[in-house]
Amino acid sequence: MPVAQLTLEIRIEHAQSLKDRRQVVRSLKDQLRQSFNISVAELDETVTWQSATIGVAAISSSRDYLHKLIDEVERAARRMTNELGAELADSFWEYLEG
16 A cells, blocks of 8 residues: 655744744644644754754555645645745655555
8 A cells, every 4th residue: 555755844944942943843733634634743853943854644545646645735834834934945755655
């Protein structure tokens, strides 16, 4: 069964503290979970306040469905990060066959 994995690299230039960073990351994760039927997690340790890596995973029997879903999630994440005062610096995804 195909699994899609999306990695989002977020830049949070305005973050002046860990609290600022956490607020953006938590909001993005919550919004993505509520909008799509996906799993979302923070992937990196808190090395710097101005960046974060978010991982998204989805599973389906249809590879076409996953492709469309990941495209939608990526577009929504770009819009959401902008609304939160951050920037989607990079994103990449892959399929895993199980």
